[in-house]
Amino acid sequence: MAKPTPVRGLGPATPMPEAARALLGARLGDLRRHLAKLGTKLGPEQVHDTRVASRRLRSTLALFGGGKRTRRADREIRELQDALGGVRDLHVQLAAFGKMSDQAAPLERTALRHVRQHLAGQLPGATDALRAAIPRWQERGPAALGRLDGLAVPGKLGGHRTRERLIEELEELEARVIEAQQDPSPMPMHELRKTVKRYRYSVELLEAAMPDEVAEILGSLVLLQESLGALHDTDVRLELIDAHANGSAEGTDALLGRLRTDRDRQAQDVLRALEVWEDEAIALRTQVMLSASPVKRGAAPPDADRG
Numbered sequence: 001m002a003k004p005t006p007v008r009g010l011g012p013a014t015p016m017p018e019a020a021r022a023l024l025g026a027r028l029g030d031l032r033r034h035l036a037k038l039g040t041k042l043g044p045e046q047v048h049d050t051r052v053a054s055r056r057l058r059s060t061l062a063l064f065g066g067g068k069r070t071r072r073a074d075r076e077i078r079e080l081q082d083a084l085g086g087v088r089d090l091h092v093q094l095a096a097f098g099k100m101s102d103q104a105a106p107l108e109r110t111a112l113r114h115v116r117q118h119l120a121g122q123l124p125g126a127t128d129a130l131r132a133a134i135p136r137w138q139e140r141g142p143a144a145l146g147r148l149d150g151l152a153v154p155g156k157l158g159g160h161r162t163r164e165r166l167i168e169e170l171e172e173l174e175a176r177v178i179e180a181q182q183d184p185s186p187m188p189m190h191e192l193r194k195t196v197k198r199y200r201y202s203v204e205l206l207e208a209a210m211p212d213e214v215a216e217i218l219g220s221l222v223l224l225q226e227s228l229g230a231l232h233d234t235d236v237r238l239e240l241i242d243a244h245a246n247g248s249a250e251g252t253d254a255l256l257g258r259l260r261t262d263r264d265r266q267a268q269d270v271l272r273a274l275e276v277w278e279d280e281a282i283a284l285r286t287q288v289m290l291s292a293s294p295v296k297r298g299a300a301p302p303d304a305d306r307g
Contacts, residue, residue, distance in 0.1 A: 002049040004056055005030050010208035012158025019157035020063035021149060023205060027057040028145060035134060042127055044091040051084035059201035062165065064148050073144040076137060083133035086126040092233060093240065094119050100255075107251030114246040158209035166202055173199050177274055184267045186235040193228035196221060224273045231266040234259055 005026045010019050034050040058077045064070045094116060101112045155161040176192040200221045207214045238259050245252040 001052055002030075002034070004053075004204065007208055010157055012156065012209040014157045014209075016063060016153040016155045016157060016159070016161075017151075019208075020060065020153050023063065024057075024060045024145060024148065027053070027060050028142065031057050035138075038134070042087060042130060044088070044095070047084055047088045047091060047130075051081060051088050054081040054084060055197065056201050056204070059198070059205060061148075062202065063162075063205065064151050064153055067151070069144070069147045069151065073141075073148060076141040076144045080133050080137040080141065083126075083130040087123070087130050089236075090119055090123050090126055093236060094123070096233065096237060097240075105251070105254065108255050109251075111241065111245035111251040111255055115240050115244045118240070118244040158206070162206065162209075166199075166206070169199050169202055177277070181271065181274060184271060186232075189228060189231055189267070189270065190235070193225070193232055196225050196228060200225060220277055224270075224277060227266065227270045227273050231263065231270055234263045234266055238263065 007022050007026045010022060031050065031053040034046065034053045038046045038050055054077055058074060058081065061070050061074050061077075097112050097116050097119070101109050101116070104112060173192075173195050176188070176195045180188045180192040182188075200218065203214055203217050203221065238256065241252060241255050241259065245255065
């Protein structure tokens with residue numbers, strides 16, 4: 001995964017309007033650079049990097065508040081992100097099923113061929129949708145982001161507003177963790193995966209303000225995100241084989257059985273990763289770090305200390 005462009009000169013005391021504009025500009029620049037690399041072939045790695053860049057750009061919008069202009073900008077980015085995701089998801093599964101086919105028995109290869117044909121049939125429509133979304137974004141997206149420039153955003157990059165927002169996101173993440181531990185079925189794990197992604201990109205925005213703390217948090221979040229991603233991909237493959245294999249029952253059952261075994265192992269990997277998250281008290285240390293603001297949560301803040 002491509003790393004975001006670092007933004008120099010920011011710190012905890014940087015006024016939020018300055019920090020928000022700088023981070024937005026850097027993330028928009030990253031997206032433009034990756035879009036330029038896409039070309040006409042829409043290669044898997046280029047699509048993936050562009051999709052991640054669009055997610056990171058969306059995460060910066062939280063710095064501008066939840067007003068109408070912010071929602072409009074988010075909608076423009078989301079349309080591009082969804083189009084990128086439609087192609088990326090097909091790339092991932094086509095590659096995975098191709099690798100499975102190389103190692104499969106003859107009856108299994110027949111079932112896999114049907115699934116790959118189904119996915120390949122969807123790819124032209126997804127790529128056409130992406131090719132249409134790119135110029136639409138280029139026409140409307142930067143203009144929508146430009147309208148954020150005049151917003152009077154209160155606070156500082158490392159101030160209590162940013163910290164309290166991240167505390168709320170951390171609490172949501174912890175709720176999803178509990179749900180996944182109690183029920184490691186596809187839906188709770190999928191919701192946890194999405195929440196981990198959002199929290200990761202939100203935390204990245206604080207790197208300039210708290211580099212040491214952010215590095216520790218991201219180290220664990222990335223590992224958790226990777227294990228959840230592998231599990232999610234397997235859940236998708238199980239659904240696709242069950243719905244579209246259309247081969248022999250023996251071949252399909254063998255594939256499903258092997259994937260379910262993989263799924264059980266991956267679910268245990270995720271649960272262990274969640275135990276590490278808790279055993280190391282990363283979530284607790286994160287909350288303490290984020291609460292280390294001049295303003296305590298729930299207290300009436302002195303006007304002179306508001307940041």
